[in-house]
Each structure stands twice: as C-alpha cells, then as structure tokens.
Amino acid sequence: MRTYDIAPLYRSAIGFDRLLDMFESPDSMTSANDWPPYNVEKTGEDQYRISMAVAGFKPEDIELVQQQDVLIVSANKRPEPGGVQYLHRGIAARAFKQTFTLIDHLKVVDASLNNGLLTVELKRDVPEALKPRRIEIVSAAGDAMAGAAGRPAQIEHEPAKQAA
Incomplete structure (x- = not known):
C-alpha cells in the first residue's frame, strides 16, 4: 500500500485538521x-x-x-406476523x-x-455572520492629505498677482 506524507499540508490547512486526520487513517476511508x-x-x-x-x-x-x-x-x-415461510x-x-x-x-x-x-x-x-465578507484595507501612512472618500485632496494654488 502506498503512503503519503501529508505533514506539509498542516501548515496551510487551518481548521481542516479533521479532514487531514481522515486521510491518515485508512480504515476511516473505507467502510467494512x-x-x-x-x-x-x-x-x-x-x-x-x-x-x-x-x-x-x-x-x-x-x-x-x-x-x-x-x-x-x-x-x-x-x-x-404469521411466521412467513420462505422458499x-x-x-x-x-x-x-x-x-x-x-x-x-x-x-x-x-x-x-x-x-x-x-x-x-x-x-x-x-x-450570515459566518459567510465570507470583504474587508476594506486602509493605509495608515499618508492619509493626512486624503479626502473623505479616500482620494488625495486637491491643493488649490494661489491666484497669480496682477501688476498694478
């Protein structure tokens, strides 16, 4: 019988321990x-x-x-009831x-x-609480210049002075 080492899968299979344990015990895969x-x-x-x-x-x-x-x-x-006799x-x-x-x-x-x-x-x-949900990622650096919608704020320039 061929055996496989599934130990590397434990590193990336969070919460799937029971599934991986089933693969390790061959008697659980087949029913008597x-x-x-x-x-x-x-x-x-x-x-x-x-x-x-x-x-x-x-x-x-x-x-x-x-x-x-x-x-x-x-x-x-x-x-x-009645004790059926089978041939x-x-x-x-x-x-x-x-x-x-x-x-x-x-x-x-x-x-x-x-x-x-x-x-x-x-x-x-x-x-509903267990369904996947999208999580918004917010940047911590450089937000001082960001507007309310997360877009960079536009900096107004001063109007050019006219000669008198």
Whole structure:
C-alpha cells in the first residue's frame, strides 16, 4: 500500500485538521459494511441528496438521527406476523447502520421512503455572520492629505498677482 506524507499540508490547512486526520487513517476511508447500497448526489449549490436502497423495510423500521456533524441511518426489520415461510429469500432484510460525516451547517430537510428507496434531502445553511465578507484595507501612512472618500485632496494654488 502506498503512503503519503501529508505533514506539509498542516501548515496551510487551518481548521481542516479533521479532514487531514481522515486521510491518515485508512480504515476511516473505507467502510467494512457497504450495505445497503447508496448514492450521494449534489443537487444544487448548497443542496445534497442521499439515496439508499432499502427494499423490504417500512418507514417505522428505519431510524434517521443527526447528531451535530454526523447522520446515522439504521434499521431493524421487525418480524412479520404469521411466521412467513420462505422458499428463497433474495431480498436481504438484515439490520444495518450507516454513518455519514456531514460538513458544517448541513441539515436534513426531508426524508422519504418510496418503492424501496430511502431519500434524504440535505441543505447547507450558513449563518450570515459566518459567510465570507470583504474587508476594506486602509493605509495608515499618508492619509493626512486624503479626502473623505479616500482620494488625495486637491491643493488649490494661489491666484497669480496682477501688476498694478
């Protein structure tokens, strides 16, 4: 397995420590349990969708929990009343727990189960105070001659004296 030294990235990656830590631990990059199959889509500038194939599960069998920056999708199949006898069972109804790490300010806005497909809609809503803002740079030297709008003040010359 090829390894990379990412130590130089720590110098310029302020606030991305967790992301870089994930690259250092290879077991966090792959999941031992890739069931059920799922897709992650970007549907807009700040909108995402997770689609999971959960055939055989009912809405009451599935639990979605968001804890800060983690979304946990888990399910337990409840036993069917009447004791169904299967001759062949090809639709897996085994319990699962899938965990997704979310970026900051990403919230679940909707979840639905339709035709065996669980769809979770997510939206990133960054508070106004945390959005990027432009900062004006003011020069400290030479501002004595500057006008109110930051332009150099015009110095009037004295009118020429007329000969009497």
